[in-house]
Amino acid sequence: MRALVLFSGGLDSTTALALAINEYGKENVVALSISYGQKHIKEIEASNNIAKYYDVEHIFLDLSKIFEFSNCSLLSKNDIDIPKGEYKEQLDKTNGDTLSTYVPFRNGLFLSSAAAIALSKNCDLIYYGAHKDDAAGGAYPDCSVEFNNAINDAIYIGSANKIKVVGPFVGMNKAEIVKLGTKLNVPYELTWSCYEGHDKACGKCGTCLDRIKAFEKNGLKDPIKYEV
Amino acid sequence: MRALVLFSGGLDSTTALALAINEYGKENVVALSISYGQKHIKEIEASNNIAKYYDVEHIFLDLSKIFEFSNCSLLSKNDIDIPKGEYKEQLDKTNGDTLSTYVPFRNGLFLSSAAAIALSKNCDLIYYGAHKDDAAGGAYPDCSVEFNNAINDAIYIGSANKIKVVGPFVGMNKAEIVKLGTKLNVPYELTWSCYEGHDKACGKCGTCLDRIKAFEKNGLKDPIKYEV
Numbered sequence: 001m002r003a004l005v006l007f008s009g010g011l012d013s014t015t016a017l018a019l020a021i022n023e024y025g026k027e028n029v030v031a032l033s034i035s036y037g038q039k040h041i042k043e044i045e046a047s048n049n050i051a052k053y054y055d056v057e058h059i060f061l062d063l064s065k066i067f068e069f070s071n072c073s074l075l076s077k078n079d080i081d082i083p084k085g086e087y088k089e090q091l092d093k094t095n096g097d098t099l100s101t102y103v104p105f106r107n108g109l110f111l112s113s114a115a116a117i118a119l120s121k122n123c124d125l126i127y128y129g130a131h132k133d134d135a136a137g138g139a140y141p142d143c144s145v146e147f148n149n150a151i152n153d154a155i156y157i158g159s160a161n162k163i164k165v166v167g168p169f170v171g172m173n174k175a176e177i178v179k180l181g182t183k184l185n186v187p188y189e190l191t192w193s194c195y196e197g198h199d200k201a202c203g204k205c206g207t208c209l210d211r212i213k214a215f216e217k218n219g220l221k222d223p224i225k226y227e228v
Numbered sequence: 229m230r231a232l233v234l235f236s237g238g239l240d241s242t243t244a245l246a247l248a249i250n251e252y253g254k255e256n257v258v259a260l261s262i263s264y265g266q267k268h269i270k271e272i273e274a275s276n277n278i279a280k281y282y283d284v285e286h287i288f289l290d291l292s293k294i295f296e297f298s299n300c301s302l303l304s305k306n307d308i309d310i311p312k313g314e315y316k317e318q319l320d321k322t323n324g325d326t327l328s329t330y331v332p333f334r335n336g337l338f339l340s341s342a343a344a345i346a347l348s349k350n351c352d353l354i355y356y357g358a359h360k361d362d363a364a365g366g367a368y369p370d371c372s373v374e375f376n377n378a379i380n381d382a383i384y385i386g387s388a389n390k391i392k393v394v395g396p397f398v399g400m401n402k403a404e405i406v407k408l409g410t411k412l413n414v415p416y417e418l419t420w421s422c423y424e425g426h427d428k429a430c431g432k433c434g435t436c437l438d439r440i441k442a443f444e445k446n447g448l449k450d451p452i453k454y455e456v
Contacts, residue, residue: 069348
């Protein structure tokens, strides 16, 4: 079996990468990093460092053009503040809409791009790091179990039954991912999750708060540096 | 309602565009043309001419980078002959595999890109021109009714229930599309279907043969010029 891993350089997808390497061996794993026009290149840098650490084939793709009409707050073209605080708090303010940090259909687009490349690279599986916390309350609808099942069906059928999507964490929260990754010796010090692109992680955005808590729940300290 | 139409400049997607304009009015229709690295720009030229004819907003996207590892015979980077003859004949030679003209997960990728853009452009629907003949015998698995239903689910869930995919022709053959399009006064003389990029359509590839037959079945003559 060969796996293509959607790999942003963040905590979740780095754990997914480690899991795939653990299962199939690094020679059967391809990491795919996709730029969507985010406000900084810290994730891209992190993904390069981690791919080197694991010595896996690493493909980079720029899909930012697709989001040129989006008003998502994560995009560099948009001069909109990225909200602080936990996702739950933020969701209470959206009137049932998605978060301003929802990149339109990002996971669907990234998984479809991965499917096209997986077919060309003779991979059987696509791994990605979506998890329960990101889907909770509809924060990111393309992270849910339901979405995972539906896109798996679409990719399986549309690839002539050649490619399956594996979302190993769709039923896990971030603390459980850190627990698993710690067993797998994931180099979390090399990962980048923060939505801001400062020298150190901000420690205030939704993804920083989530990450710090996930380590705390395991009795661990997040090894990266924070501004606060 | 507003519709984004996946629009290649070929016969099927031009009819889908005409149908959407007929339903929602041209001011509520956006046409999206995607380059995947095909061997010629005849389709792109055709799509420009037709979008001008209908006076609709027209977005162009280049996704050829995603297919850089593919050995598909339609790609300009691959020096492989495009097979002649009908799809059925060609399928008999593939040992149950997809055709050499199957662009890996193309429709899935194009519909996912369309979903991302549709969300940004306040569209509710995505139209695309997949039909029964293209799916027959597994020629293009991402043209089947099953695929259409699965990708519709994935896009609906992943877009927070905002976008639906409409494949108006998934239960029709090409002759039925021509019949419908003729009623809608589709300017078929402006369309381009041929896999080759010569001055005139080759008249020998799978898509040319299909198209000529579709007009004949309606007692019509295909208005474009052929080499043979």
